[in-house]
Amino acid sequence: MDVMPKWAEIVLVPLISLLFAAGLSALVILGIGEDPVAAVKLMVTGALGSTYGWGYTLYYATNFMFTGLCVAVAFHARLFNIGGEGQAMLGGLGVALASLYIPWPHWTLALVGATTMAALFGAAWAAIPAFLQAKRGSHIVITTIMFNFIAAAVLNYILVNIMRPKGSMDPATARFPDATKLPTLHDLLSPIGINFSKAAPANISLLVAVAACVFVWILIWRTRLGYEIRAYGHSESAAKYAGISPIKITMVTMMISGGLAGMMAINNVMGEAERLVLNATEGAGFIGIAVALMGRSHPLGVFLAAILFGFLYQGGAELALWTSIPRELIVVIQALVILFTGALDNMVRMPLEKLFSAIHAARAPKPERKPVEPAE
Amino acid sequence: MGTHTTTERQATAAPAIELKGISKAFGPVHANKDISIRVMPGTIHGIIGENGAGKSTLMSILYGFYKADKGEIFIAGKKTDIPDSQAAIAAGIGMVFQHFKLVENFTVLENVILGAEDGRLLKPSLAKARKSLLKLADDYGLKVDPDALVQDIGVGMQQRVEILKALYRQADILILDEPTGVLTPAEADQLFRILGRLRSEGKTIILITHKLREIMEATDTVSVMRRGEMTATVKTADTSPAALAELMVGRKVLLRVDKKPAAPGDVILEIEGLRVVDDKGVERLRGIDLQVRAGEIVGVAGVAGNGQSELLEVLGGYHTGKGTVRVNGQSLDLTGKRSDGQSRRNHGVAHVPEDRQREGLIMEYQAWENVAFGYHNDPAYRSGLLMNNAAIKADTAGKMERFDVRPPNPRLAAKNFSGGNQQKIVLAREIERNPDLLLIGQPTRGVDIGAIEFIHEQIVALRDQGKAILLVSVELEEILALSDRVAVMFDGQLMGIRDADKTDEKELGLLMAGITDTGTAHSIDEIERNLALAGGDPHKEL
Structure with missing residues (x-):
């Protein structure tokens, strides 16, 4: 019998891990001579205190949902895809090609086309390590991380030598045509009377990311393919x-995983930058690993963890802006979250399990009543 | 609890081991509840019980692997604390594990002194050990070659090395955990002779087993464990296998399988010249020819690791092979896309694999998910790309009722069922497919006696419906009880096929050692030499 109820498994364990990580981070902030309470206040007001802050938090969260789902799907087949970064870069290339070279009549069609291209490019980039793993036994952790570097080099070459507009000194593509401009949350929410910040980059991709969470849930727990993936x-x-x-x-799993990572590009490349720049992914592929770990590879968990990391990201930027706390502290906090939710999972889990079985025993004063054993 | 002493001399001596009120719980599970036993010196004491009855836990407490929550241990009348295995060895306790703890590429001598070297230099201790080893071997009739590499000697001899290791550490009390699991009948007899010799030299032996026959043959007294409790301790001479089985299970059990003579029909499975090469390039099946007819059970006997597993794997569709296999006259692909488990199922082949935990079930999946396992593409279980979970759950509830799976909860994860109930889930899934051919490996391994009876009945019932059944088991008793014909496998080949009612354990035991002229006498040495040469892998975890 499972010792812990499901809600404790999904909510309580990550939450306590998170508190540990936060506690340690507070010590670090104290150590560099700043006030942790003030820092938390600043992060909360900066990330959640205004629609502008929310706009950034949700923008980052959208990125992390895609990359988190990418890692989560692969996890279900016990494949550790840490190539989300590279797959998202290639997704960016797909989005750029679709946006620049196809004359879209309307943003809706552009979104569908660009999403498809992003997914295809991401999937293709994941397919090579997958093939090497499936047929040659090359370990997917090694190959996917190497493919991140290859992807960066490929993009560098393409942006500098092929897609850079003539005369530009900037290793980036030309700006995408207006017809591919995606509506921001401001555009979406003003018709229903909500005044959302115009300057924030959160856009309709957020809805695509939420849809992707639902898609992954159905895929993993309702389809025959998902059944086979989990069994494997x-x-x-x-x-x-x-x-x-x-x-x-x-x-198949790796291509779905890579496709999800690639789809991140509709948010950062098409929705925000509106052109493809170097290092457009900004490490979101790696944060996806933390998001998937924290979200226990469940789409709902990934959704929540992505918002949390979006908050950390935006709040961290505010910290760097207003205090002497460097932005890198966010990397420290992320590392601590990974450490506690991943590596030190049992440290939190074991005492909790003991606690729950103690509660269980206290509630049922007469144990050994369960008819688990056969043969009577 | 009454203690029975075997001779007057022992009546006055203190017990070699006395356990008083030992209890041990793992969370809510009480593995041992208030257990007390006394074992007199110079006796062989058997401990028998079903899987999970708590035998291994009790012995682990005695050997210092676990600490008892409550209770006391007395060794030779003295209260002794055993916090770890070092303390157990110091107290004169030696343990021979089911899976030997030997370094394969060390010699016998090196293995014996491993962990008990004296001095920093190896050579003097080896020389010293050689002398005492030869003396021990002489005293107790434990013949071994000190300079042979462990990987080159047979299982029977490896077991003797384990016993010597314990004696070398001056053990007066020897605990043997399921010692005959990997032995042929002749080797098992040899082991019991050695144990008898050790007893006559004053050693005390605790024999843990689930085989009633061994208890009856080898022990002086026997304790029965059930669900963590010691239900009885009796003199072996005063009891019978049926009485012991009843004590183990808590009700009367049928020890023999009731079955009518077979009425074999058409040939369902035809195997010709089947060869299998494993990942390391070793040929595991070297030309198998075998037929199984409708309405008969063909048992494949053999020491574990002689190719039986590979036979099931290639027939079940997850190992490639060469040769011809026909089911109902249709040839099966042995390599390529059409050689997988799905294709086999489409040909009417069902398979209860040897290892239900690694192959037959996904332990984390709930019972209903496991009922669909392998058949998840069945139209009844799906709706388009999705699984039809409601239909599978409904089907599972019915299967659990018909196969008496307890608890009958389709939403319980497979890992939370007992071994017997896990096996019933697999059986229900495979048998209710109404296959033409059922492959079944180790049907009752790790299964409690009560469930064994049920499983055997199901297999015979399937036979009586006119299905062909290929049974692989390392339990010779089970092979003889169920099969209509017995094929004996040795080193990847069939040594012979016998009618089950015209053969016995002795003849099969010789065939299992690769000796085909079963009419004449053979020495234990010859048997061991043969088994060592075959290079089977008796410790293969199944």
Whole structure:
């Protein structure tokens, strides 16, 4: 019997881990001579105190939802895809090609087209390490991280040598045509009377990200493919017995995973920058790992963790702006969250499990009543 | 609890081991509840019980792996604390584990002194050890070659090395955990002779087993454990297998399988010249020819690791092979896309794999998810791209009722069922597919006696419906009880096929050692040499 109720597993464990991470971060802030309470206040007002702050928080959260889902889907097949960064970069290339070279009549069609291209490019970039893993046994952790560097180099070459407009000194593409301009949250919310900040970059991609969360939930828990993915993730030997092809599952899962990472580009490239620049992903691919870890690879968990990290990101930027706390502190906090939710999971889990079984025992004074054993 | 002493001399001596009120709980599970036993010196004491009855926990407490929550241990009349295995060894307790703890590429001698070297230099301790080893071997009739590499000697001899290791550390009390699991019948007899010799030299032996026959053959007294409690301690001479089985299970059990003579029909499975090469390039099946007819059970006997697993894997569709396999006259692909488990199921082949935890079930999946496992593409279980969860759950509830799975909760994860109930889930899934051919490996491994009876009945019932059944088991008793014909496998080949009612354990045991002229006498040495040469892998975790 599971010791902990599900809500404790999904909410309580990550929350306590997070508190530990926050506590340690507070000590670090104290250590550099700043006031942690003031820092938290500043982060909250900066990230959540205005529609402008929310606009940035949600913009970052959208990125992290896509990359978090990317890692989460692969996790279900016990594949550790840390190539979300590179896959998202390639997704950016797909978005740029779709936006620049196809004359879209309306942003809705442009969004559909660009999303498809982003997913295809991301999937294609993930397909190569997947193939190497499935057919040659090259470990996916090694290959996907190497493919991040290759992706960066490829984009560098393409932006500098091919897609850079003549005469420009900036390694970036030309600005995308107006027809591909995606509506921001300001555009979406003003018809219903909500005045959302015009300057914030959050845009309709957020809705696509939420839809992607729903899609992943259905995929993993309702489809036959998801059933096979989870089965393969739990036990490769059992999957083989059942006739589930490890090659097929590795390829398909990684391509879905890479596709999700690639789709991030509709937010940062199409929605915000409106052109493809160097290093457009800004490490969002790696934050996806923390998001998936914290969200326990569940789409709802990923959604919540992405918003949390969006808050940390935006709040961290505010800290850097108004105090002497460097922006890198956010990286420290992220690292601590990964440390506590990933590596030190049992440190939180074990005492909690003990607590719950103690509560359980106290509630049921007569144990051993469960008819679990057979043979009477 | 009454203690029965075997001779007058022992009546006056203190017990070699006395446990008083030992209790141990793992969370809410009480593995041992208030257990007391006394074992007199110079006796063989058996501890018998089903899987999960708490035998191993009790012995782990005695050997210092676990600390008891309550209770006391007395060794030779003295209260002793055993916090770790070092203390157990110091107290004169030696343990022979089910899976040997030997370094394969060390010699026998090196293994014996491992962890008990004296001095920094190896050579003097080796020389000293050689002398005492030879003396021990002489005293107790434990013949070994001190300079042989462990990887080159047979399982029986490896077990003797384990016993010697314990004796070298001056053990007076030997605990053997399921010692015959990997032995052929002749080797098991040899082991019991050695144990008898050790007893006559004054050693005390605790034999843990689930095999009633061994208790009856080898022990002086026997304790029965059930659900963490010691239900009885009796003199072996005063009891019977049926009485012990009843004590183990808590009700009367049928020890023999009731079955009518087979009425074999058409040939369902035809295997010709089947060869399998494993990942390391070793040929595991070297030309198998076998037929199974409708309405018969063909048992494949053999020491574990002689190719039986590979036979099931290639027939089940997850190992490639060469040769011809036909089911209902249709040839099966042995390589390529059409050689997977799904294709096999489409040919009417169902498979209850040897290892239900690693292959047959996804332990984290709930029962209903496991009922669909392998059949998740069945039209009844799906609606378009989605799984039809409601239909699967409904089907699961029915299967759990018909196969008496307890608790009958389709939403419980497979890992939370007992071994027997896990096996019933797999059986329900495979048998209710109404297959033409059922492959079934180790059907009752790790399964409680009560469930064994039920599982055997289901297999025989399927046979009586005119299905072909290929049974693989390392339990010779089970093979003999269920099969109509027995094929014996040795080193990837079939040594012979016998009618089950015209053969016995002795003949099969010789065939299992690769000896085909079963009419003449053979020495234990010859058997061991043969088994060592075959290079099977008896410790393969199944």
